[in-house]
Every structure is written in C-alpha cells, then in structure tokens.
Amino acid sequence: MNKDFSLLKKCPLFIGVSEDDIKSLLDCLSAKERVVKKGEMIFSVGDRPEYVGIVLEGNVHIMQEDYWGNRTILTSVRAGGLFAEAFSAAEAATLPVSVFAQSDGKVLLIDCRKLLTTCSNSCVFHARLVRNLMKIVSVKNIALTQKIEHITKKSVRERVMSYLSECALAEGSNSFAIPFNRQELADYLSVERSALSNTLSKMQSEGIISFEKNKFTILT
C-alpha cells in the first residue's frame, strides 16, 4: 500500500498533491485497484472508455488491430504511467485499442466521469487533478505536433534539420544533447538508421553541424 503512494506521488497526475491528500482523493474518486496477470485484457477494443488507468506495477501494452486483423503494439506503459486518458477525456464512444498486461502487475482505474466532474463534496485537490490531466494531455499534444512537423518532411536531411532546429530553439543554444541514440532517433524520425548516419556525416563534412555521440552543435 505504501509502495503505491510513493509511486503515485511521482505520477504526473498527482503532482502537487500530498500523500495524505492522494489517499482521500482516491476515495473521493472511488479508484479501483486491479491485480492483473500477464496477458490479461484490461480494456478491449469497443469498450466504452470510462476509466483512466495508472500502472502501479508491471507494465501494460496498448495494442491496435487493423481492419485485416494485423496487430501492432503502439506503446508500452510502465509503472507510474497513464493509459486510456485521451479516449476517456475525449468522451470517445468506443475504445479503438486494447490494453493488456504485458507482465503480472497492478493497475489503478479511475472513473473519468468522477475525475472530470467536480465532486459533490468539492474536495480541494480535485481541481488540481483536472489541471494536471489537462497538462498531461496538452504536453503530449505538443510533442505529437512536433513529431508530425518533422516526419512530414520529405527527405532525411530535412527531417534531421527540422529536429535539430527544434532542439536548438528549445535549448536556447546551438549546442545541445539529444535524448536518443542513432537507432532511436531514426525510429523517431521514421528513417533508416544507416541513412540517418550517412546524412549526419555529410552534414558534418559540409560544416553544417558537428556532433559527437548524442551531443550536437549547429554551426551555421
């Protein structure tokens, strides 16, 4: 039980709420803890999205199935992470993805209607929770928009420039470290790792950038 609270305190949804207050909040929201076995479905495609989920132990996978039945794992959510929050908050009619436990673990399910509606006994931290959720979804929104800006570019070079430009502007400096290794950056930009390496090398030899490992500098 204590373990849960120390985890929840770090969970972005509960930022700014003390351990004691989290406890009363969970009561107020009638949050349900659910123990899950590896492979167990937590939500299935077509379910009405009524709950925001938080992983307490283990990790869960978000799975999509296309028209022809091909399955893809969209994301893996680890302890502390949220899932299904966007679908719940969007009041989507049905869930377009499935969520299942990738390992034995425990999840916390919060009724999103209770979360989004100010509760009758108007608990103080409820508003904070809503703001936190708003922030989480908005931050993700911005991140998704940025990624789209990069990968809508046609060439590898343009994608790289777009990404490095964003990093430089965010850092406020022409020198910065990126949070990816080559393979991860390639995946993020949706290009081949070797093509990425090639492009980076050429840009360096052309004097546009210099880099070492994940530390980059824009020279022009």
Place this chain on the structure above:
Amino acid sequence: MNKDFSLLKKCPLFIGVSEDDIKSLLDCLSAKERVVKKGEMIFSVGDRPEYVGIVLEGNVHIMQEDYWGNRTILTSVRAGGLFAEAFSAAEAATLPVSVFAQSDGKVLLIDCRKLLTTCSNSCVFHARLVRNLMKIVSVKNIALTQKIEHITKKSVRERVMSYLSECALAEGSNSFAIPFNRQELADYLSVERSALSNTLSKMQSEGIISFEKNKFTILT
C-alpha cells in the same frame, strides 16, 4: 455583440452553455475582445502563453520559425476556432510559435489561469468549460496519434491501407466516405498526389478496394 454570441454558442469550448451563461462566463473569466488588423501579431515566439484565443472574425495564422529563420504556416484558424490552447494548458514556459491576423478581424482572449482554476464565486458553467477544453485537446490528441500511425508507414500503399483501415473501423463498415479529395488525402498522408492515385488504382485492379470519388469500399 449578438453576432459574437451566436458564434460562441457554436464554438466547441462553449458547447452546452446557453447564450446568457456564456455572457456571465466571459465576465467571470474577464475575457478580452481584441480588434486586429491584417498582419498584426497577436502572440509572438517567446511570449509566455497566458491566453487561450478564439477567433471571432477573420482568420489567424500560426507561424513557426526554425533555427535558420525559415518561416512556415502551420495552421490557419477560422472564425470559431481556438488557438494557443495547448501551450496554455501545457503551462509551457514560452510560446514556440507566433500567431498573427491573416485578415482584419476580432479575437477573444481568455486568461488560461482563470479558465483552469475554479473561480472564487464558483460559477456553475466553469467546470463545463474545463471539460470542454479537455475534450478538445484530447480529441486533437487522438487525431494526431492516428495521423502519426499512418505517416510512419514506409510505403504509399501501407499508408493508404492504414488510413482506410482506420476509416472502416471508425465507420463500423467496409464502406465509407472520406472527408478528403485526392490532393487533400495526399497532403494528409504526406505523399504525392499522383503516387496516391497510382496506388489506389493498383489496389482497385487487385481487388483489394473499390472506390468512386470519395466513397471507398474495402473488399478483402
């Protein structure tokens, strides 16, 4: 004045709030109306995002400038549309884009802190507003995620299949109309229009799909 309210009533942020209540809400939020001339900056890069904007008349452009000073118009927002809501809700330190009037017009600016904090006189519809904003941001979130799923696919054919699969699943039928013409679909999927047409034709001749104009059927 009346014109504004009829527009605001249709604005997704005020869904479920009557005209009278919108009026008192705007007071409660101390919303500011601002008349803008064509070309006028509404927000500039680096500003602290404090306001959610609503276009009342005319339209505004969201502009991005990269490290080298290249400018891109990211979106155009028309009357009734929201802007800067994600940055405000995300509590971003600075605005990474500029917003300027593309034509003479009028915008409504709402202090996002007032919007996100339950007001002291606890007006009844404030909570509704927050729910609406949450829904707007979440819906966009889902849309962005879907787009990314499509355009991370390598080939034109895979992107098309991914998109059509999504349409079919959303519609709950193998037959559906899409909200794009060819050029728009090509732009959405980040491919060449001619390549898209070519791929669609081949898929039709292979018996995978059939289509006429914007009406598609998945056959397999």
Place this chain on the structure above:
DNA sequence: ACAATTCGGTTGTTAAAACAACAGAAAGGG
C-alpha cells in the same frame, strides 16, 4: 453551349531512401 478550371488518373524519368552487409570503436561482463 462553350470556355476555363479543377480534379483524378497514367506514364516515364530521376532522385532518394531502404536494404543488406560489413567494419571499426566503445562498452560491458565474466
């Protein structure tokens, strides 16, 4: 009805990226 414009499909050429395979450097483990 006719001209002008938009829209969708076709084709050949060209440019670019994916792919595959390899090599050297760095990191990690026993």
Place this chain on the structure above:
DNA sequence: CCCTTTCTGTTGTTTTAACAACCGAATTGT
C-alpha cells in the same frame, strides 16, 4: 584482460516514390 555485444558509420545495390508532363472527365461560370 579478453570475449562478446552493442553502437555507429560506410558503401553498393535495389526498390520506391517524387517529379514532371500529359490527358480525359467533370464542374463551373458566363
């Protein structure tokens, strides 16, 4: 310390999509 594994860059080949140019059909406006 050596062996193994991971990470990164390099190169040549193949596949693919962008590009450009064109054509016919449909649409619109006068």
